[in-house]
Each structure stands twice: as structure tokens, then as C-alpha cells.
Amino acid sequence: MTAELTAHELIAKHRPTLDQALEAIRTRAYWSPHPEHPKAYGEHSSLDAAAGKAAFDALLGHRIDLGQPGTDDWTGGEVSPYGIELGVTYPHADVDTLLPAMRSGQRAWRDAGAQARAVVCLEILKRISDRTHEFAHAVMHTSGQAFMMAFQAGGPHAQDRGLEAVAYAYAEQVRTPGTAEWSKPQGKRDPLALTKTFTPVPRGIALVIGCNTFPTWNGYPGLFASLATGNAVLVKPHPRAVLPLALTVQVARQVLAEAGFDPNLVALTTEHPGEGIARTLATRPEIKIIDYTGSTAFGDWLEANARQAQVYTEKAGVNTVLVESTDQYKGMLSNLAFSLSLYSGQMCTTPQNLLIPRDGIRTDEGPKTYDEVVADIARAVDGLLGDDARANALLGAIVNPDVKARLEAAAGLGEVALASREIANPEFPDAVVRTPVIVKLDGAKPDDEAAYMSECFGPVSFAVAVDSAADAVELLRRTVREKGAMTVGAYTVDADVERAVEEVCLEEAAQLSLNLVGGVYVNQTAAFSDFHGSGGNPAANAALCDGAFVANRFRVIEVRREG
């Protein structure tokens, strides 16, 4: 096969970006090669908003035929949370045919080496980046994210996380040199001398099990970490969010083929309703790596049962914000209101429990009682979402009926400080759009504890009254230890309380945001700088992205010869 894209060309094109990424993960300063602004994508070109929308529309009702071996059937049936039936169908794999086919290109992919794999991955990401407008619609109409969030989180931010994984994977593989001359002195005799070669080898086929809410953002790190370390990657999207990952696989296959590699190094499979194919795939002997985002129950099942694989899971957690005192009360209220509202709280990083002393807090506007603080947060959310257009742009749509059911049930758990409202979406009348509910609970009441100590995924927050700052710190510790947390936030001007919260986060391994009052929110992390999760508490067994996320996806094989 003659490669249309030579390694030389790809290195010339992408090595500077790779080097910048390597520098960014070392300094952890701000950096991204992927523009966040929709207008940055070649206005009046094939990359712009109109072209992206047209490309998305052209997909609807059609089959995405990836040309994969072992396609025994086609599945489909995605319905957008905005009410559109996508009507797209995808390959359903006969895995006994597909998995062997995925292995046949692995040797050439391994022999290409870490740099060639990295630049092929960067070319895949670049082509995805060029189609960000199209992907934004695909993410929007599978996750229910509002367009701008789907654009940013599903586009540049997801691409950043993919690139970050490639950078870590590359750095890890080149820590050991390709060859070494070893010469051990032997006194007066000749030295012992060996020539050694070191080759990073893949573990096998990696499985990416996608999620409903962030198909690309949560899917790209595992996908690119595994591919860049030489593995083939089988992508099994969530049945409600296939399209963004199907397009991703399509791009990857195209680039691989153009670069002279076997396109079957990346493949897709979907499932029929109720088929539960992830369970079957996860325990196949060919599958050596699994990346999963989703429920704790299935994540725990994978960790216990997919023993032949390295398993990286992001599961449920209970995120806490401790509200003890502030010198920027208004900033705190608006920052919290945004965090609770964004994507209707359907982020694994959204705060759930707001721990507030029942005796109230100190603020720059004087002391505030517990009731006042809760009412002010409710009012801030109301204000933020008062305008329907803005509400729609922030909230997006409820992703599935389970979330809606939990939201509706939440009002029965305690005194409702802020009731959820329906918002009409004029563009998509069938979209289920809801504002968040805030329920008051008492940290000391066992019945309330049952509510606030469980993850209630969706636009539900609990204003939990606690006895004191010390009580809040202990509840934070217990929550992280027992339930896990992707994020912790705290507002305090008291150095002792700050130190106590920090100590809990260090001891229980939770990522902490302190006194955020501006345009950065506890539920957002930036690739190359912020870790997403810690891998050290029950919410996730891995962090995005660190050395541990990539180091065990390959092994280094040494061949030594005399002389």
C-alpha cells in the first residue's frame, strides 16, 4: 500500500504541536491549539457554522458504513434530547470476525514507533477539529447539551483531552531509549558489553465504552491513549450517543488508511436494545484495556470481572461545596448558580451537596443565616435563568427519562428552596428543559443523609445544614471516602478552615477548587493543566491525564545481544 500521507509529512506538520503539548503538560500553564470560538473556524469556508450544520443534516436518516469486516447487521434509533429522530444507522459487529481483523494491522502500527503513532493521532484530531461545527451538532443531539457547550466541550475541549493523552503516551514511550550500549567494567579484563534494543509493544485491543453525556470528551482520552501506545481500539458508544463517536471512528479509519496503516486499528460496534454487548466484549480475551465512563455498578463490575484487561473507570460520585465564609458574597452566589445550572447539572463534576453551617456564615455583606444563604443561591439561579433564551443556552435538554424522573422525585426529599421550572425551547418544542431544584436537608438527620449521601445525577442539589465548619469538613471527608468525588469546592476566608479542607482533599484524594467567584467553575477542568478526577477515591480509578493513565497501556520489550 502506498501511503498518501508519509510519516515525514505528518511529523513536519504535527511535531511542533506535539512539542507544545509536551511543554504544556510539564508547566501546566494555559495552552490549547483548538479554538473555542465558533467563528474561528474559517468563516465562509467548508469549516464554518453553515457548512457544519449542512454536514450534520446530511447525516440524518443515512447509514454510516465504515467498511468494517464482520458487519453482520445495522442498528440505529437515536432520538435527540431535543426531539429529533436522527435516523442514522451504524455497523453492528460480528466480533468473532472483527476482533481478529483488528489485530492484523497491529504489527505495522507497533513497528512504526511512538512518534509516527503520535503524529497520526494528531492528524486524526486535526481533521476532527476542522469538523468541529458538525461534531457540535452531533454532540448536541445525543447528549442534550446546548449548542455552545456541545461546541466547546464536545469539540475543542474534547480534542484537547485527546491531544493531552497522546502527549502523555508519547512521553512515556520515549522515556526508554530505542537502543543502548551497555559496557560493564571488569577490572583488567575486557568489559562486558551488550547492545540492547527497547521496543514499546501494545497490550492488544482496547475497548472504549462511551457515555451518554460526554461522548467525545470522556471517550477521547482512552481512545487516543490506547491508539498512541500501539493498541487497536474498539469503540462501543452509549446507544443514545453513537453519532459523535461513529464520526470519530470514521475519521480515524480514513487517516490510518491514508497514512498506510490498517484502518481496522480503529473500529466501532453498536448494540441492539437490551443486548448488553459491553459485558460480552469486556471479558473477551482479546480485550486488554478498557476505558469506561458511567454508572458505579457497571464500573465496579468491570473492575471485578474484566480481569484480563487494564480497566480505567470513571463512575459516580457525590460532589461537595463547603460554604463557610466569603469576602465576595455576590461572586460566590453567581459562580455557584452557574455551576448548578450548566447542562442542567448533568456533569460528573457538578456540585450536589452544598454544606452550609446552620448558624449561618460570615460574608462581606455581613452575617447571613443558613436560610438566607440558601435563598440567595436560589435567587441567583433564578436570576441567571430568568430569561428563557439564556436558560436554554445554559441548561440544554434533559438527557434521558431517568434524569427527569430523579429531578421530579427530588422535590419530595425535603423542603424545596428552589423549585424546578419547565423552560420552553422555541426551536425544539419537544426538548425537555428544566431548571435545577435545590432541596434543604439537615446533615444530622438520618433520613436526609440517605438522600445527600447518594449520587442524584441531574439538576438536583442539596443545601445541607451542618453544625459547624468542623462538622462540614468531617462530612466532606466521609462523603469523599465512601462515595467518591470528582470535584470539591470550598468558600472560606478562614485560614484554618481552608487548611482543614485542603488536608481532607489531600488525604482522601479529591481535586479542590477554592473560593471561585469569577469565570472559572468547579465543574470545569482544562486539559494540559487540570486533572479530571484523582484516581484515588471511589469516583474514578484513574485521572485524566497523568502518567498512570498511559504507562500500563504498553510494555517495553528488551532484546539484548553481545558486543
Added chain:
Amino acid sequence: MTAELTAHELIAKHRPTLDQALEAIRTRAYWSPHPEHPKAYGEHSSLDAAAGKAAFDALLGHRIDLGQPGTDDWTGGEVSPYGIELGVTYPHADVDTLLPAMRSGQRAWRDAGAQARAVVCLEILKRISDRTHEFAHAVMHTSGQAFMMAFQAGGPHAQDRGLEAVAYAYAEQVRTPGTAEWSKPQGKRDPLALTKTFTPVPRGIALVIGCNTFPTWNGYPGLFASLATGNAVLVKPHPRAVLPLALTVQVARQVLAEAGFDPNLVALTTEHPGEGIARTLATRPEIKIIDYTGSTAFGDWLEANARQAQVYTEKAGVNTVLVESTDQYKGMLSNLAFSLSLYSGQMCTTPQNLLIPRDGIRTDEGPKTYDEVVADIARAVDGLLGDDARANALLGAIVNPDVKARLEAAAGLGEVALASREIANPEFPDAVVRTPVIVKLDGAKPDDEAAYMSECFGPVSFAVAVDSAADAVELLRRTVREKGAMTVGAYTVDADVERAVEEVCLEEAAQLSLNLVGGVYVNQTAAFSDFHGSGGNPAANAALCDGAFVANRFRVIEVRREG
């Protein structure tokens, strides 16, 4: 507590060594700060041979009281494979007291940071190095290694592996900076700005489960990797090989205390006969990391049951040497003879199966039939071990009755090409010293396959007749895939065969030594340059030492603040 050793002093003393170790793991050239020659240890000083022997003798019959909390009892009863009763007793822990005590010093150890932890570890290793003569006797009289091997493998080589683990641990922790300023442009508005701190935090208490044959060499990587990444370390030696690790723990506790840290960060526990304490300890919630060397059965049990911990195992495997052709027949024979004889084959890296084409091989001395090759290998072993003094110095003693029983049973498995002989040890008349047995087997016979496809740990090798080089390569593949291998060797002058063997090793993740005919042996690996195991086949789930061995022993916690 006033530290007798300040961090400043320790950094001044050990940072250059750490830097050299960091460079060595990057270049993988030869390096070691620990001399191999017994005379290098300050002759006529407190470090020399006589002083080391006297120090060892002074231990016999005494109690090693480590001053640990929760010592509820004392155990002992080690009998040297050379026949001496050591009569040393050690603390047996009440773990409900000891484990909480081990946690109380963790915060200060964490806050000290990666560099301070590294130099404290280097000071521990330096003190152990200074007592290498004493440790050599302790290793000899627990493992049965001959003195010179106990000195080198149990002394400088073990210390090298410990230092290598410290270097990897340090490098991994400082990949992320301690602080970062993050500033994200916002067009005409002020940039978003955050100050971020990143802290490596330990997972908890690490458990090292020691082995009988290489208590220090196999124990140090996990011990030092865990300690250097901020964890407390509980050492549970093999009941027959407590002394070398008890001394290690003693030194570690002393250095920690002198450096102002809690000595309980490193502790020892032993067990009563039949207590099986490893099983109990391994599933304690406080234990977050386990390093284990030993049987496949217990290693698999740990991986399946110690779900709260990161588990690093080195288990059994079946090591193969493929003998296809050579242009240095004499060198090959003497190299193989040494590999089979060293420490009576009681190394996890000793070759077991010698695959030899039944039609014979090409050599620089003309063609040799299968029978001739086997007879020549047998003769080479005989020649190497013909002198009893040299035999004793190479073989050491049989470590335990199980190995002796396997050796005796092996003669019944097929035609004996080389019978095992008893060697008298004039210095230690009770030592069980045996030369290796070589048994001929037919690769095509199912009965024989049952023998050569199982690990027969000890001085037992099988000369397996195979149909062809291709047959040998396929048997090698099947052996590594199904049984695992710590080492693979091959002798071939055929480029195609060499490439085929190499490809199997890359695909099945086994470390390969090619055409060794001089003073380097397939069963020996050098720290800083060679990987021990691959972590990619059933013999071990980790390699000594790479990024994956250290990266998940700690997590990085980020605290971010505005401005």
C-alpha cells in the same frame, strides 16, 4: 523532634547520586554506585568482611526488637539452608495497633515532598550498602545462595534495584510542577487566572510480601517505590527469610527517626507457622499497595481478592532457551552451563526448557545431532561443577525441601541426560547441595508436554526435542502466552529465525537475550538498564522498573485558587 539529619545535609550528600540514577534510567548505560567486589568495602574497617561476619554472628540467638507499637509476640525459627539455626526472633504485630500507628507519620512524610523522601531513601540504602558484608551472610543463611552470590545479588544488585525504584518514583512525582500559574485569554476582557498547586499524595500503607530466595533483591523495588512516593510500608518477609528484611526495616526506621520522621513509616511483621498472615493483611482496608513475589496461586489470589489495593506480582513462569544454531558452540555451552547451575536453578529467571531441533543444529564445529547437543550441555555443566569448591561457590544450597523433592522427582519424567549429584560442603556439612538434572523430553508427546509446560522451580531443565525451528518458535509462543516467562534466550545465526523469535517476544511480551556466549547470562539483569520481567505475560504483572511500576503508587492532588 529535632532531626539529626537535616534535609539540607541529605540533599547535599545524595542528590548527585540521585541525578546519576536519573541519567542512567534515561540512557540505560551501565552504572552502579554500589561496588560488587567484597574488598571494596573499607578493608580493615568496620565495613570489611571480618566486621560483617562478626556483626552477623552477633545477631544469632538474639531478638531484633524494632521498638514497634503493637508488638504482641515474638516469632523466630529460621534454619539456614546451610544447616545453622539462626535463633533470631522478630516482632509479631497486633495489626490493629500497628497499622494506625503507621499512618500517624504519613502527613509529615507527604509534606516533606518528593526530593526529601528520595534522599532519605538514599540514606537508607547507603547504610545498608555499608553493611553489605553483614547482609550477605543474612541473605546466604536464609536463601541458601552461596556467599559471593548472596553478597552481590543480595547486596549491591538489590541496592541498585532499590535505588532504581527511588529514581523512577522521584521522576514520576516531579513530572507535574508544585505550582502553576494559569492564565486563559478572554479577548478584550481580563484573562481568567488561577494559581494551582499540585501535591503528590500517597495511597496509604503498602505491603511488601517477601520471598524465600531473594528477600532483598525482590523486596527492595516495591519497598522503596512505595516509600519514596509517600506511603508507609509494612514488610512481611517469607518465614524462612526474615533476617535480611528485618535488618532492612531496622535501618529504615533508624534513618527515618534521625531525619525527623516517624520511624513507624516502615515496619515489620512476621507470622507464626501456618498463620497465613499475608492473606489477612492483603485485604485490610488500610493496605492500598501490595508487592508480592512467589507462587502463581497466591499471586492470582491477591490480584483477585485484594481489590482495595494496587497489586504488583511476580509469579511463576516457564523460561525457554531456543537452541537453533550457533557460530560459537563452546561459548554457548559454557554460557548455558553457568545459567543452569547458578544458585541451583533457583532463580525465577533460570532457563527451564531448552528447545532443540530433533534433527540437530548447525555450529561452528559442524552439525550436531540433538543427542550430541544435549550431551555437550550436560558435559559442560559437569565440567563447570567438577571441582567441589567451585560447585559449592556456584550452586549454593537447596533452599527448602520442596525444591529437593521436585529435583528428585524430575529424574522420573524422562531419559536423564545429566543426573543430579550430591556435593559435600565441608564448611556446612548439613547443607543440601545438588547439581542440576537435565531430562530429555519430546516436544510432540503429550505426556512430556505436561512436564515441560509446568514450572519445575529448582535445578531441573528439560532438553525438549522439537520438529524444527518453526516448531520451536511456536512452542515458545505457546509457553509464554499460557505459562508466562521472566526470560527467553535464543541461539541462532539464521536471520529469519532470529526475527521470528524476536517477533514472538514482542507479541507475547517477553524479555529476550540473543546468542549470549560470554560473561552475561540470561538469568541476570542489571538495574538501570535491563527490565526484569515485562509485566505483559502471565509470569508477572509488573516490570522492574518502569513508569507503570511507580505511577499508580501515588496520586496528584490539585488545589486551584483565583488570581
